[in-house]
Amino acid sequence: MNVFVAGATGVLGRELVAELAVRNHRVVGLSRNARGDELVAERGGEPRRGDILDEESLVSAAEGCDVLIHAATAIPTSRKPTDDEWVKNDRVRAEEARNLVSVADEIDADRHLLQSIVWVARQPDGRTFDEEVSPNPDRTTRFALDAERIVRRGGEDGDFDVGILRCGWFYSPESAHTRQMGSGLLDRKFPILGDGPSGDGMRRFRFSTSRTPRERSPRRSSPTRPAVGTSPTTNRFLSRRC
Numbered sequence: 001m002n003v004f005v006a007g008a009t010g011v012l013g014r015e016l017v018a019e020l021a022v023r024n025h026r027v028v029g030l031s032r033n034a035r036g037d038e039l040v041a042e043r044g045g046e047p048r049r050g051d052i053l054d055e056e057s058l059v060s061a062a063e064g065c066d067v068l069i070h071a072a073t074a075i076p077t078s079r080k081p082t083d084d085e086w087v088k089n090d091r092v093r094a095e096e097a098r099n100l101v102s103v104a105d106e107i108d109a110d111r112h113l114l115q116s117i118v119w120v121a122r123q124p125d126g127r128t129f130d131e132e133v134s135p136n137p138d139r140t141t142r143f144a145l146d147a148e149r150i151v152r153r154g155g156e157d158g159d160f161d162v163g164i165l166r167c168g169w170f171y172s173p174e175s176a177h178t179r180q181m182g183s184g185l186l187d188r189k190f191p192i193l194g195d196g197p198s199g200d201g202m203r204r205f206r207f208s209t210s211r212t213p214r215e216r217s218p219r220r221s222s223p224t225r226p227a228v229g230t231s232p233t234t235n236r237f238l239s240r241r242c
Contacts, residue, residue: 002026004065004109006052006100007072008045009036012115012167016071018043030061030072053092055099059106069113070100070151083139090143097147101154111161114151117144118166131166 003020007013008029020027021044029040031047040047050057052072062068074092076085097114104112120141121129137145148164155162 001067002028002065003067003069004028004030004062005045005069005071006030006058006096007070007115008047009039010071010073013069013071014039014043016069017045021045028061028065030058052096052099055102058099058103062103062107062109065107066109067111067113068100068104068109069115070096070147071115072096073115086139086143090146093143093147094150097150098154101151101158104154104160105158109160111163112151112155113163113165114147116148116164116166117141118168120145120148120166 003025005013005016005020005027008017008027009031013029017027017029017040027040027045029036029043029045029047030050030052031037031040032049032051037047037049048061050061052058074089076082076089078085100112103109120135120137121131121133122138122141123129123133123136135145144166151162151164154160
């Protein structure tokens with residue numbers, strides 16, 4: 001396949017480029033500068049310049065690709081994001097989704113794959129859930145559900161298949177949130193030690209330069225799939241690796 005990755009220089013995108021290249025796919029990675037070009041090329045991809053908020057540049061960058069992968073995000077990385085930061089994130093994510101839907105239609109792509117968040121369907125009573133339950137977004141996941149709806153509508157109106165992967169929480173040495181956690185531990189400011197309630201229920205993906213995590217994605221008729229680790233990761237386990 002000829003695969004275009006938007007967000008190719010991010011924590012998730014870099015691993016996608018490397019994994020797809022290893023599987024002998026031709027991978028085009030969106031880049032904004034020379035350093036981005038290096039990150040994509042080092043992982044076996046072909047860097048092409050463009051801006052995910054500029055539809056025209058995206059059409060040029062994705063030309064000739066059969067599959068588009070939307071792995072770009074603008075999630076706030078501050079410890080206590082303000083409402084303004086979330087509003088900006090919502091706007092950017094929606095505009096990204098609309099642009100890539102237009103690009104998929106313009107270049108006659110076969111498939112559009114969107115990376116979303118598993119917690120858009122988290123239930124208020126804490127019970128287990130899958131992709132079949134009704135979404136229940138909060139302020140931090142609303143943007144993901146908006147993007148899902150934009151992409152689904154685009155697939156219905158256009159002539160390309162849609163796939164949505166609702167991923168768990170990522171952690172890696174290069175992730176901003178993992179670095180914050182490590183800094184907090186070193187500064188003795190990390191709020192929860194031990195297993196902790198947030199650790200008991202979280203399923204996380206670990207990314208490294210040498211290993212791509214395997215996901216459990218049931219084969220069902222729905223275009224939406226959960227993509228999370230096969231077992232929960234406690235805060236004790238995570239903190240020992242920060």
